Amino acid sequence: MSAPSVPSTPESASAPSPLDTERAHLAASRAALRAMRRDAEALDISDVAATWVSAEVLRRDVEARIKALADLAGTPLFFGRLDYLRALDAEGETGTRFYIGRRHVHDASGDPMVIDWRAPVSRPFYRASRQDPQGIALRRRFGYDGGELTAYEDERLSDPGADEGPAGALLRREIERPRVGPMRDIVATIQPEQDEIVRGPVAETVCVQGAPGTGKTAVGLHRVAFLLYAHREKLARTGTLVIGPNRSFLRYIEQVLPALGELEVRQATVDELVLADGLEIRGTDPAPTAVLKGDARMARLLRRAVRSGVRLPEEAVVVPRGTRRWRVPGYELAEIVRELLDRDIRYGAAREALPQRIAHAVLVQMERAGEAPDDRVQAAVARSAPVKAAVKAIWPPVDPAKLVLRLLSDPEFLAEHAEGLLTAEEQRLLLWSRPPRSVKSARWSAADAVLIDEARDLVARTPSLGHVVLDEAQDLSPMQYRAVGRRCSTGSATVLGDLAQGTTPWATGSWAEALSHLGKPEAAVAELTQGFRVPREVIAYASRLLPAIAPGLAEATSVRDTAGSLRLRRVPEPAGPDGLDGPDGPAGLDGLDGAVVDACRAALEHEGSIGLIAADARIPALAGALARAGLAHLGPGEETSERVRLTLVPASLAKGLEYDHVVLDEPAAVVAGEPDERTGLRRLYVALTRAVSGLTVVHAAALPAPLAGPGPEGDRS
Numbered sequence: 098m099s100a101p102s103v104p105s106t107p108e109s110a111s112a113p114s115p116l117d118t119e120r121a122h123l124a125a126s127r128a129a130l131r132a133m134r135r136d137a138e139a140l141d142i143s144d145v146a147a148t149w150v151s152a153e154v155l156r157r158d159v160e161a162r163i164k165a166l167a168d169l170a171g172t173p174l175f176f177g178r179l180d181y182l183r184a185l186d187a188e189g190e191t192g193t194r195f196y197i198g199r200r201h202v203h204d205a206s207g208d209p210m211v212i213d214w215r216a217p218v219s220r221p222f223y224r225a226s227r228q229d230p231q232g233i234a235l236r237r238r239f240g241y242d243g244g245e246l247t248a249y250e251d252e253r254l255s256d257p258g259a260d261e262g263p264a265g266a267l268l269r270r271e272i273e274r275p276r277v278g279p280m281r282d283i284v285a286t287i288q289p290e291q292d293e294i295v296r297g298p299v300a301e302t303v304c305v306q307g308a309p310g311t312g313k314t315a316v317g318l319h320r321v322a323f324l325l326y327a328h329r330e331k332l333a334r335t336g337t338l339v340i341g342p343n344r345s346f347l348r349y350i351e352q353v354l355p356a357l358g359e360l361e362v363r364q365a366t367v368d369e370l371v372l373a374d375g376l377e378i379r380g381t382d383p384a385p386t387a388v389l390k391g392d393a394r395m396a397r398l399l400r401r402a403v404r405s406g407v408r409l410p411e412e413a414v415v416v417p418r419g420t421r422r423w424r425v426p427g428y429e430l431a432e433i434v435r436e437l438l439d440r441d442i443r444y445g446a447a448r449e450a451l452p453q454r455i456a457h458a459v460l461v462q463m464e465r466a467g468e469a470p471d472d473r474v475q476a477a478v479a480r481s482a483p484v485k486a487a488v489k490a491i492w493p494p495v496d497p498a499k500l501v502l503r504l505l506s507d508p509e510f511l512a513e514h515a516e517g518l519l520t521a522e523e524q525r526l527l528l529w530s531r532p533p534r535s536v537k538s539a540r541w542s543a544a545d546a547v548l549i550d551e552a553r554d555l556v557a558r559t560p561s562l563g564h565v566v567l568d569e570a571q572d573l574s575p576m577q578y579r580a581v582g583r584r585c586s587t588g589s590a591t592v593l594g595d596l597a598q599g600t601t602p603w604a605t606g607s608w609a610e611a612l613s614h615l616g617k618p619e620a621a622v623a624e625l626t627q628g629f630r631v632p633r634e635v636i637a638y639a640s641r642l643l644p645a646i647a648p649g650l651a652e653a654t655s656v657r658d659t660a661g662s663l664r665l666r667r668v669p670e671p672a673g674p675d676g677l678d679g680p681d682g683p684a685g686l687d688g689l690d691g692a693v694v695d696a697c698r699a700a701l702e703h704e705g706s707i708g709l710i711a712a713d714a715r716i717p718a719l720a721g722a723l724a725r726a727g728l729a730h731l732g733p734g735e736e737t738s739e740r741v742r743l744t745l746v747p748a749s750l751a752k753g754l755e756y757d758h759v760v761l762d763e764p765a766a767v768v769a770g771e772p773d774e775r776t777g778l779r780r781l782y783v784a785l786t787r788a789v790s791g792l793t794v795v796h797a798a799a800l801p802a803p804l805a806g807p808g809p810e811g812d813r814s
């Protein structure tokens with residue numbers, strides 16, 4: 098860094114200090130933004146649009162623009178400045194000095210005051226370095242207090258004499274700001290390896306493996322925002338989607354894109370994505386059944402079953418027209434059907450093509466007989482009763498949900514199509530013990546909904562979106578990857594995940610496998626290793642679990658080196674047989690629960706959000722303990738505020754979330770809450786890696802073996 102964070106005051110009133118100059122630019126930019134908004138509000142579109150519909154579209158565009166031009170209080174209009182060595186006259190911009198912000202602002206004559214962070218001119222702000230200055234003389238970062246510009250920090254990238262400092266204080270301060278409320282954008286501090294993913298080509302699918310807190314979610318969200326900027330027209334037409342693991346996670350991230358001016362990105366869980374036709378998920382599968390239903394072999398089973406209704410015709414179709422009758426013999430019909438089966442088009446598309454093909458065969462005969470039929474005749478023949486009846490017999494309609502219902506209820510039907518695919522034991526796993534009467538009354542599970550979605554796609558192609566971001570992707574089954582893959586079959590995807598955080602029984606073992614199920618086997622896998630969330634001590638402690646849960650993965654580094662960020666607190670073990678506190682366990686509020694409440698109280702003395710994470714089974718007891726202690730708390734996904742900063746989080750919902758300070762209740766119970774030890778340890782790894790500033794582990798039972806060794810300072814076990 099070659100300039101102080103807060104520059105000295107000017108020597109004379111006549112020479113404004115650099116800080117004053119920058120403040121003046123901020124004030125002028127604000128005024129320009131207000132003027133842009135006034136112009137948008139004053140737009141009269143009544144004479145411009147030709148029709149009611151185009152007027153409506155225009156009105157919506159203008160409204161969106163007015164909204165996007167709001168000067169968000171507390172969000173700086175620009176956060177950086179680039180001085181190019183030579184004046185640019187390309188990429189739509191001219192000049193040498195550019196202020197980088199969340200949106201484009203121009204003055205009355207159209208000259209830019211602030212450049213959108215996504216514009217090509219802004220790129221060196223994220224990517225230029227002393228080794229590769231990219232034509233930049235000076236990169237300046239601004240510091241704000243509230244809306245007030247209070248500091249700046251310079252890097253003279255092309256000046257060989259300038260000092261090489263460590264990461265700047267402003268950058269560190271921005272990264273380390275305590276967390277309250279939902280996730281926020283990182284436009285001011287995107288790091289070069291992250292930026293490479295954010296600005297990747299729209300046609301390319303990329304998969305990002307990264308340890309907890311390396312910014313995968315942040316990168317995915319900024320990537321959609323970037324793609325919408327760079328390819329707005331195409332993506333506005335085709336649509337974009339962000340997929341997250343559950344609703345509380347989606348609520349946590351939902352404000353990032355609107356803050357970046359992007360209001361049109363749909364956000365959904367995989368379950369929500371595959372539900373259609375009024376179906377609801379009301380059932381659950383035992384793990385082995387769910388694993389099997391998520392297996393890619395189910396796609397082959399469904400394909401066979403969907404096509405199994407097709408019958409090769411034996412009889413001719415006879416179509417009367419006027420005084421004549423035209424006959425398409427059985428063997429000719431069979432040829433048409435075989436050809437349609439071989440063409441491998443969707444079942445429904447083939448069904449629509451079949452009457453046209455039969456009509457065409459009739460037309461050929463008519464022509465041979467000297468008639469000159471036109472398209473209207475072909476259409477009429479295709480719609481005629483004998484052709485319709487033949488199509489119904491040969492290629493019956495398929496209702497996807499009914500088909501899946503039959504597969505899961507009718508052992509013979511299942512056996513017929515599972516031949517060579519599933520063992521007898523596997524078939525037994527799939528069958529309902531008490532088959533439901535109808536699609537409506539069935540207690541469909543999440544895995545069933547995916548099967549129905551696959552069957553639906555076999556009948557009619559699922560429309561593809563332009564870009565899909567898939568977060569926490571390690572938890573998807575092969576069938577779920579297929580469901581996501583068909584929603585970006587002609588578009589691209591950003592796949593984000595961490596193999597060490599896979600906590601479903603079907604969690605993926607390798608990205609290559611996951612990407613092939615997604616239908617994007619050619620996608621590159623990038624790795625993020627720099628951690629922005631978890632303090633060094635804490636990530637080192639959590640990483641002791643890595644050899645047991647994901648042996649190939651490296652431990653993340655951390656930008657936070659706060660000493661004393663990890664505290665272990667052991668309370669005397671209760672006398673219960675499992676060593677754990679029950680709701681009325683012997684330890685009561687004086688034992689484990691009391692120690693947990695104390696740890697929450699201590700955490701609340703600091704700034705920021707507090708997450709109390711515990712095994713799902715412990716939640717009712719802890720909710721009671723907090724209530725008795727008079728500590729108000731929220732559920733995950735509910736927005737923390739200055740008034741209520743404590744959230745009680747079941748371990749099963751902790752994934753993807755973060756809190757300034759985390760109190761982790763009884764690790765052994767978190768592990769015991771899962772069906773097997775590896776999944777339990779992975780769940781624990783997730784819980785251990787949610788903290789931004791500090792983690793307090795409170796336990797009565799012995800810690801799981803990898804964590805039991807000598808701990809950090811503050812360990813009183």
Ligand SMILES: Nc1ncnc2c1ncn2[C@@H]1O[C@H](COP(=O)(O)OP(=O)(O)OP(=O)(O)O)[C@@H](O)[C@H]1O
Pocket residue numbers: 271272281282283286287288291307308309310311312313314315316595598629630752753754755786
């Ligand atoms: N370049 C950055 N500058 C500032 N903060 C960052 C940066 N990258 C990530 N962060 C912050 O680090 C935290 C973790 O990021 P994020 O949740 O995206 O990580 P993740 O890899 O998805 O984690 P997990 O695997 O736990 O879900 C967030 O608060 C995010 O805003």
